[in-house]
Amino acid sequence: MTATATAERTSAAQSFRPGSKRQHEVTRLLPGPLLAGILVFLCALVLIPVAYIFLASVNSDIGVANGEFLPSTFSLENYGxxxxxxxxxxxxxxxxxxxxxxxxxxxxxxxxxxxxxxxxxxxxxxxxxxxxxxxxxxxxxxxxxxxxxxxxxxxxxxxxxxxxxxxxxxxxxxxxxxxxxxxxxxxxxxxxxxxxxxxxxxxxxxxxxxxxxxxxxxxxxxxxxxxxxxxxxxxxxxxxxxxxxxxxxxxxxxxxxxxxxxxxxxxxxxxxxxxxxxxxxxxxxxxxxxxxxxxxxxxxxxxxxx
Structure with a gap:
């Protein structure tokens, strides 16, 4: 009986050790899919404008004025x-x-x-x-x-x-x-x-x-x-x-x-x-x-x- 109780306490302690899966499940405030969706949304808010600026910098002025997101021709002349x-x-x-x-x-x-x-x-x-x-x-x-x-x-x-x-x-x-x-x-x-x-x-x-x-x-x-x-x-x-x-x-x-x-x-x-x-x-x-x-x-x- 004592050995069984000791094994259970050891298993519980290992499951709550720092970095364990069970600890993350207990301390997580939001469900996994919702948390992933929020992170993707926040990253998109930052990365999409940066991506547009970079694509516009390698595009022609006419292409940017026409609203092209993906440039028809890539050129690094603007950086020079x-x-x-x-x-x-x-x-x-x-x-x-x-x-x-x-x-x-x-x-x-x-x-x-x-x-x-x-x-x-x-x-x-x-x-x-x-x-x-x-x-x-x-x-x-x-x-x-x-x-x-x-x-x-x-x-x-x-x-x-x-x-x-x-x-x-x-x-x-x-x-x-x-x-x-x-x-x-x-x-x-x-x-x-x-x-x-x-x-x-x-x-x-x-x-x-x-x-x-x-x-x-x-x-x-x-x-x-x-x-x-x-x-x-x-x-x-x-x-x-x-x-x-x-x-x-x-x-x-x-x-x-x-x-x-x-x-x-x-x-x-x-x-x-x-x-x-x-x-x-x-x-x-x-x-x-x-x-x-x-x-x-x-x-x-x-x-x-x-």
Whole structure:
């Protein structure tokens, strides 16, 4: 009798082990066919537009204007023409420089700021944390005119030209990226054990040494998340880049906007080149996500479980 009961308990435990079929059946919220249908529908919402953009980029302008989904003739000429007609090379170079600098500097400053806000007690600490949340709720459209007036007046009062420069756009993006990046790092650092820092201090490490040797290596998922979101802020922005840049300093998003506006009113717009340029501009972001995907999962879920 005892052997039979033990065998039953062992069988039940094995059936509910992590990854077992029975466990998935118990924890599944939706029936299998319904779940598969929802996943197929969601994937179709994403993949069908992307497939259409790619097929239109290898199609002729007349074919796209006639509503062809599958092109009658495949050609990669549009991918060669965009570098001269759209001016995409300059735009991509400016976007990589500005967005990359914003991501690196924002991630570096946010981890230092978050470390101070999480590990030290001082007057105004809670006010600073609440201010980070408040700054994220301010729409960027409300800040376009004040930022433009402030930067344009610097040429008169300080003799420093900010409008039309890459570093002026970098400062603008850094101002909006810092609150979100800092809050991400605050959430992440709250989940790191203090015992590691105390052990490092016992060994004689300074505050900077603890930050560089202990906190920084353990915070890569959060740093990657804050850096990627800061990068996307500079890469996708059109509003600030359109009013604060010149033709030689405009980003890829502005180059696409200018090219699309120039095609309005024409006989047959250059649909193929517009689609090809859109895919080329989206490729760096997709590659970035694929490279840092494992860090993104850990960084976005940090602080969710205590």
């Amino acid at each position: 023409k965009i570098w001269s007609s759209v001016g995409l090379a300059t735009g991509l170079a400016n976007s990589v420089v500005v967005a990359g600098m914003t991501a690196v500097v924002s991630a570096a400053l946010s981890i230092a700021t978050a470390y101070v806000l999480v590990r030290y007690q001082f007057r105004g600490r809670l006010t600073a944390l609440r201010g980070l949340l408040a700054l994220q709720s301010v729409p960027g459209t409300l800040m376009v005119l004040p930022v433009f007036v402030l930067f344009s007046s610097s040429a008169s009062y300080l003799g420093v030209q900010v409008i039309g420069t890459q570093w002026g756009l970098f400062i603008t993006y850094l101002t909006f990226a810092m609150p979100f990046s800092t809050w991400v790092m605050v959430t992440y650092l709250r989940g790191l054990p203090r015992e590691l820092e105390e052990a490092a201090r016992i060994d004689g490490a300074s505050n900077v040494g603890v930050l560089v040797r202990i906190i920084l290596p353990l915070s890569w998922p959060g740093i990657v998340v804050s850096g990627i979101f800061a990068f996307l802020l500079g890469w996708n922005d059109v509003l600030f880049a359109s009013v604060m840049t010149r033709p030689e300093s405009q980003t890829a998003a502005v180059a696409l906007q200018v090219f699309g506006a120039s095609q309005e009113g024409g006989a047959i717009p250059l649909y193929g080149q517009m689609m090809a340029a859109s895919l080329v501009c989206a490729a760096p972001v997709v590659i970035l996500y694929l490279i840092f995907q494992r860090y993104l999962v850990g960084g976005l879920t940090a602080g969710g479980v205590k």
